[in-house]
Amino acid sequence: MRICSIITSFTSGGAEMLVCNLAEAFAGAGHQPAVLSLSHAAQVGNAPDTEAAMMARVRAGGATALSLGLANRNNLPGGALALRRALRTIRPDVIHAHSARALLPLALAMPGVPVVLTHHNSRLSFPPSAFALFNCIVDGYVAISDQCETLLRGHARKPIRMILNAAGARFRTGQPRAAAGRDPTILAVGTVSAQKDYPTLLRAARPLVDALAARGRSARIRIAGAGPEFGRLAVQAAGEPVELLGARSDVDALMRQADLFVNCSLWEGFPIAMIEAAMSGLPIVATAVAGNREMVSPGVNGQLVPPSDPAALALAMADVLGDDARYAALSQGALRVARRFSIENCAAAHLDLYRELIEARRLRFAPPPVARPVSPCE
Structure with a gap:
């Protein structure tokens, strides 16, 4: 054909x-x-x-x-x-x-x-x-x-x-993750546009870093993607603990290096990057919007938070990263969910x-x- x-x-x-x-x-x-x-x-x-x-x-x-x-x-x-x-x-x-x-x-x-x-x-x-x-x-x-x-x-x-x-088979991993790294990496992937609402992630970055610092840990937040709002986001990100990676062709490697996947979109269809994250065994913190709700089951493979709520986003990320047993269970759940896709x-x-x-x-x-x-x- x-x-x-x-x-x-x-x-x-x-x-x-x-x-x-x-x-x-x-x-x-x-x-x-x-x-x-x-x-x-x-x-x-x-x-x-x-x-x-x-x-x-x-x-x-x-x-x-x-x-x-x-x-x-x-x-x-x-x-x-x-x-x-x-x-x-x-x-x-x-x-x-x-x-x-x-x-x-x-x-x-x-x-x-x-x-x-x-x-x-x-x-x-x-x-x-x-x-x-x-x-x-x-x-x-x-x-x-x-x-x-x-x-x-x-x-x-x-x-x-x-x-x-x-998602492509190159994201597939056979083993769940036992725990997040001591100084974890949080990854977001997607076009830099109004839909993805990365400014909310920027506003959540400082509270998350402060929460982990209180436990003697540090964090790295990375956003992979380019798009119409990239220049504006770069200005907003100045001085914040967030690294803008631009468009990347090695997202599978970035997933393997990460400890947590985050999606803060205002709306979605059914995000491929979230499937890639689940196939990589990453727990997911995402906004409770259409598409995300069909992928993330709270307590199974991640957490859902209200859109445009940086405080709730920071708290959910800190909670997942702060409990090794819960983190391991969510990683196992991510791999189970990924089998559907x-x-x-x-x-x-x-x-x-x-x-x-x-x-x-x-x-x-x-x-x-x-x-x-x-x-x-x-």
Whole structure:
């Protein structure tokens, strides 16, 4: 099967990581995947180095990686023409858009194969009225969480398939952690944007450091990610005990070095980085918002706190790091929870959906059977 997955650009965001992980899994299963970005990373404010590393990784995994280099997202005719040329080369059996931005160019390109859309968030980034057009283009939708499914059901008029997100096997560890380090490292991973609300983590950093200092311990808080708010966050972080790492291609190594994973988002779809953390055996402290609530069970694999509450965030982090027995139990729980999110199961579920949509389209457009002439002797 030839599978074309479309993203906005090659960046370290959760949706993009999932697409690249799936491409590797599809290729490993004998299919011919291609990952196509609408724009170069630099054209949309993302890191070119990360783009180059991700494209190289996709190609090394046996898939095609290419970018249309669209600088003007409002140039629909130009975008459709560039997309149509790329699709003629890829000759896909199915197209999976992981960005709603791809749908209008796809409508003009008229690919003639099933189209799938995954919206990777519990909030819409476009007017709900856009679904009137999407429903004419899309053959099926994928929901990545209960909240995303609820959102789609309010607007989608095509079948919706729930497929949980997954993380790459390189994050998988076989053993739980017995205890946090004496001077622990706290890690947050994700695009630096308003959604992630990193200023709350900055405000929680000092109370956490003070709480650990009272026990003779120190802490290092690290944020891995780039994005539109990075410059502003760097100014806010000046003088705070927080290290801004920027975009990183070695998040798996950062997870292995960390003692605790934190997510302080105001809203989520289903964060890939949180699955990666669980696969790494990291206890998780996260805000009690959609997506996070489906991943974190308090007392099982982490703690949930109210959003935009730095005091509650600092207290929860200090509590997890301060009790070795509880920490070990949460690490074991993280590994148990992570088993639900294997990339193998995720890829198999996508392949099943693609086969069903390809067959449904074949039957819908199959020519009617030709009536056999009846002999007078019959």
